[in-house]
Amino acid sequence: MTATSGVIYIKGLAQPLLADGSVTSAQGFRAGALAAGIKASGKPDLGIWAADVECVAAATFTPNKFPAAPVVLSRTRLDAADGRAQAVVFNAGNANACNGRQGLSDATETTRLAAEKLGISPDLVLVASTGIIGVPMPMERVRQGIPRLELRSDAGNAAAQAIMTTDTRPKESAIAIEIGGKEVRIGAMTKGVGMIHPNMATMLAFIGTDANLDKRFARTALKRAVDRTFNMITVDGDTSTNDSCFLLANGLSGAPTLAASSADAERFAEALEAVCTDLARKMAADGEGASKLLQVDVTGAATEADARAAARAVVGSSLVKAALHGEDPNWGRIFAAVGNSSAKVDASRAALWIGSVQVARDGIGTGVSKDEARAQMHGAEVQMRVDLGLGSSEARAWGCDLTEAYVVENSSYST
Amino acid sequence: MTATSGVIYIKGLAQPLLADGSVTSAQGFRAGALAAGIKASGKPDLGIWAADVECVAAATFTPNKFPAAPVVLSRTRLDAADGRAQAVVFNAGNANACNGRQGLSDATETTRLAAEKLGISPDLVLVASTGIIGVPMPMERVRQGIPRLELRSDAGNAAAQAIMTTDTRPKESAIAIEIGGKEVRIGAMTKGVGMIHPNMATMLAFIGTDANLDKRFARTALKRAVDRTFNMITVDGDTSTNDSCFLLANGLSGAPTLAASSADAERFAEALEAVCTDLARKMAADGEGASKLLQVDVTGAATEADARAAARAVVGSSLVKAALHGEDPNWGRIFAAVGNSSAKVDASRAALWIGSVQVARDGIGTGVSKDEARAQMHGAEVQMRVDLGLGSSEARAWGCDLTEAYVVENSSYST
Numbered sequence: 045m046t047a048t049s050g051v052i053y054i055k056g057l058a059q060p061l062l063a064d065g066s067v068t069s070a071q072g073f074r075a076g077a078l079a080a081g082i083k084a085s086g087k088p089d090l091g092i093w094a095a096d097v098e099c100v101a102a103a104t105f106t107p108n109k110f111p112a113a114p115v116v117l118s119r120t121r122l123d124a125a126d127g128r129a130q131a132v133v134f135n136a137g138n139a140n141a142c143n144g145r146q147g148l149s150d151a152t153e154t155t156r157l158a159a160e161k162l163g164i165s166p167d168l169v170l171v172a173s174t175g176i177i178g179v180p181m182p183m184e185r186v187r188q189g190i191p192r193l194e195l196r197s198d199a200g201n202a203a204a205q206a207i208m209t210t211d212t213r214p215k216e217s218a219i220a221i222e223i224g225g226k227e228v229r230i231g232a233m234t235k236g237v238g239m240i241h242p243n244m245a246t247m248l249a250f251i252g253t254d255a256n257l258d259k260r261f262a263r264t265a266l267k268r269a270v271d272r273t274f275n276m277i278t279v280d281g282d283t284s285t286n287d288s289c290f291l292l293a294n295g296l297s298g299a300p301t302l303a304a305s306s307a308d309a310e311r312f313a314e315a316l317e318a319v320c321t322d323l324a325r326k327m328a329a330d331g332e333g334a335s336k337l338l339q340v341d342v343t344g345a346a347t348e349a350d351a352r353a354a355a356r357a358v359v360g361s362s363l364v365k366a367a368l369h370g371e372d373p374n375w376g377r378i379f380a381a382v383g384n385s386s387a388k389v390d391a392s393r394a395a396l397w398i399g400s401v402q403v404a405r406d407g408i409g410t411g412v413s414k415d416e417a418r419a420q421m422h423g424a425e426v427q428m429r430v431d432l433g434l435g436s437s438e439a440r441a442w443g444c445d446l447t448e449a450y451v452v453e454n455s456s457y458s459t
Numbered sequence: 460m461t462a463t464s465g466v467i468y469i470k471g472l473a474q475p476l477l478a479d480g481s482v483t484s485a486q487g488f489r490a491g492a493l494a495a496g497i498k499a500s501g502k503p504d505l506g507i508w509a510a511d512v513e514c515v516a517a518a519t520f521t522p523n524k525f526p527a528a529p530v531v532l533s534r535t536r537l538d539a540a541d542g543r544a545q546a547v548v549f550n551a552g553n554a555n556a557c558n559g560r561q562g563l564s565d566a567t568e569t570t571r572l573a574a575e576k577l578g579i580s581p582d583l584v585l586v587a588s589t590g591i592i593g594v595p596m597p598m599e600r601v602r603q604g605i606p607r608l609e610l611r612s613d614a615g616n617a618a619a620q621a622i623m624t625t626d627t628r629p630k631e632s633a634i635a636i637e638i639g640g641k642e643v644r645i646g647a648m649t650k651g652v653g654m655i656h657p658n659m660a661t662m663l664a665f666i667g668t669d670a671n672l673d674k675r676f677a678r679t680a681l682k683r684a685v686d687r688t689f690n691m692i693t694v695d696g697d698t699s700t701n702d703s704c705f706l707l708a709n710g711l712s713g714a715p716t717l718a719a720s721s722a723d724a725e726r727f728a729e730a731l732e733a734v735c736t737d738l739a740r741k742m743a744a745d746g747e748g749a750s751k752l753l754q755v756d757v758t759g760a761a762t763e764a765d766a767r768a769a770a771r772a773v774v775g776s777s778l779v780k781a782a783l784h785g786e787d788p789n790w791g792r793i794f795a796a797v798g799n800s801s802a803k804v805d806a807s808r809a810a811l812w813i814g815s816v817q818v819a820r821d822g823i824g825t826g827v828s829k830d831e832a833r834a835q836m837h838g839a840e841v842q843m844r845v846d847l848g849l850g851s852s853e854a855r856a857w858g859c860d861l862t863e864a865y866v867v868e869n870s871s872y873s874t
Contacts, residue, residue, distance in 0.1 A: 108795060108799055109797070110797070110809075110822070111798075141791060141795075144823035177791020283795075285794075376554070376557050383698075384698045388524075391525045391526070407559055451861055451863045452863065
């Protein structure tokens with residue numbers, strides 16, 4: 045994958061990402077959102093995203109041991125319905141986490157209200173929430189809001205706005221590929237700029253496709269894409285209680301069913317990863333207080349697990365992030381971060397590049413001037429590469445700089 | 460252990476910490492320091508800490524896979540000398556890390572110069588460095604500096620100043636206990652306020668005692684103390700390439716030799732832990748940019764490993780640290796941090812206190828007012844306790860708040 049002037053071209057795929065992509069870019073998806081009064085700001089905070097027909101569904105959820113009620117309920121529903129769903133009701137402004145039985149009861153009522161609105165079974169409705177933890181859901185506002193929602197196929201952007209919390213902009217992406225002579229689309233939205241860390245890095249992600257997916261393939265393709273994208277970004281090292289990523293496939297493209305081990309299925313999986321990559325980069329770039337996107341490649345690792353661990357350690361290091369903010373090419377901190385990870389390292393074989401400038405070789409500085417290295421740290425995106433010199437495995441991770449604004453934003457979030 | 464108006468009294472020990480304790484508080488230790496020109500600021504940056512006689516020695520070092528040359532050399536020396544040493548030569552301003560073979564050669568020459576100065580074998584001299592990574596040691600300044608050092612028994616504070624980097628104040632502590640009718644002292648100094656994270660949390664720690672220690676007991680007592688103190692503090696989640704903790708026991712008190720499994724040995728181990736606790740708290744409180752010390756107890760854990768992991772997760776959470784800075788009792792972040800750790804958790808059994816106010820019970824908020832909780836976050840030290848309700852294991856960790864000043868300090872460290 046290469047990035048050229050903002051358009052991301054995917055290796056092996058003819059089409060680039062769609063302009064103005066959204067979570068309703070694929071056929072047969074609608075969304076609706078409004079301001080129900082859950083956010084103190086009065087901004088949009090409640091919505092439904094739904095398919096016109098029952099879908100094959102897959103999802104990944106937070107590993108946090110205090111999972112929020114919507115996570116508990118959605119996981120249970122998906123299991124009970126054997127991987128089928130049709131809609132997700134969502135809100136921002138309140139995470140409905142650490143609310144005990146009342147939280148679960150509120151989440152259940154929310155899905156029931158959404159099901160009534162849509163005229164479908166509550167068993168097919170999932171739920172996602174984001175916002176403050178430990179405050180009961182203002183259910184009166186949810187009860188008043190859901191019946192007033194208007195679902196339209198052109199309201200993807202409105203939905204993306206309604207899941208924002210400290211996000212400064214909505215995050216959407218879509219792609220079209222051809223499968224068996226039919227156009228197949230994938231449209232998605234995400235939110236999440238604080239409490240972001242693998243795994244899961246995304247707080248909330250919604251991905252809708254009109255492809256026909258075999259149930260098992262849907263799961264493996266989603267897991268692979270999430271592992272390589274949302275699970276490879278970090279903003280602050282905290283993993284939220286609410287992280288959820290949903291994939292709904294409604295089959296309305298009329299394209300043949302995709303299952304594992306076919307060339308078409310592989311092309312679909314790559315397209316899915318392309319959309320998730322685009323969104324992962326957008327999330328990292330919009331990290332709380334961030335002014336720079338950091339992309340770190342680790343190459344030459346002994347194993348893929350090593351490469352992933354090392355790459356995530358670098359984007360997760362407070363010292364690297366602070367140095368990035370100041371455009372300070374203090375490369376020893378990058379090696380130190382790698383050295384703290386679980387990756388196998390031979391200090392005498394490691395090499396390091398900031399942008400296109402090699403700053404270390406065989407574990408030692410190359411003597412390149414500080415100004416030359418610093419020049420590679422200007423601009424909104426900075427790239428680093430560590431070569432461990434031990435094998436052929438590699439991984440890529442994304443993060444952002446640590447700024448005074450992050451501290452200011454997070455020192456008074458609840459007040 | 461309880462803290463009352465600044466004096467820390469140790470359970471089972473008659474004596475409190477000594478006033479004006481230093482690394483030369485025990486009999487038969489001397490130190491010397493001066494400004495050799497390694498630090499750009501012109502402040503003291505080079506020194507030797509030495510015992511009058513050969514000592515039983517123990518040490519713990521960074522697990523970072525890019526260990527600095529002084530770490531590699533000191534570890535090798537200690538092994539070769541079978542746990543005996545007499546002095547440590549140290550500098551601040553340059554970490555001598557990521558410097559390859561030249562780094563090792565420079566560290567070796569530095570110990571040789573110190574040995575000549577002291578008139579002892581280089582095999583008995585250890586070395587420690589702290590400062591910027593990846594810049595060759597300015598050896599000409601070291602060669603000029605070491606012969607000019609003057610070692611005195613009242614120069615402990617001067618040594619503590621010479622190991623400071625971004626520390627705002629020297630960190631020293633000492634204690635006296637009676638063993639077999641003799642007064643035994645332990646005196647220590649540490650530095651380290653950035654790149655601090657278990658394990659090892661201390662960048663550099665020097666502990667000298669005039670006790671007579673069995674070699675094996677010296678190692679186990681040091682490891683236990685370090686695990687419970689320096690390895691339980693975190694400032695920014697980064698573990699340095701240079702972390703080293705040295706214990707020298709010269710036996711000059713004339714007290715009987717302490718070995719494992721005696722009541723006297725246990726009293727010594729407790730005294731050692733008391734000194735390390737005092738220094739760990741001082742380091743956390745002086746975390747880069749910190750304005751508040753955070754002490755977190757985890758109780759009711761299923762295992763001690765769980766308690767340790769959970770306590771460290773809370774003090775290590777950027778979101779908790781930022782909320783602490785703003786005195787924002789956003790307690791959901793504390794549970795979320797615990798939920799991200801490896802500790803076993805049953806969300807419905809967890810309880811949480813900020814100071815003396817219980818903010819959550821059975822995993823749900825108690826409904827205590829935000830103002831009441833916030834009042835517990837005023838002042839220079841804030842305490843939190845999480846009870847997991849699963850067992851009887853507990854652990855304590857220390858950290859600090861995340862402030863704008865941390866970011867400012869670390870965005871231009873090398874420039």
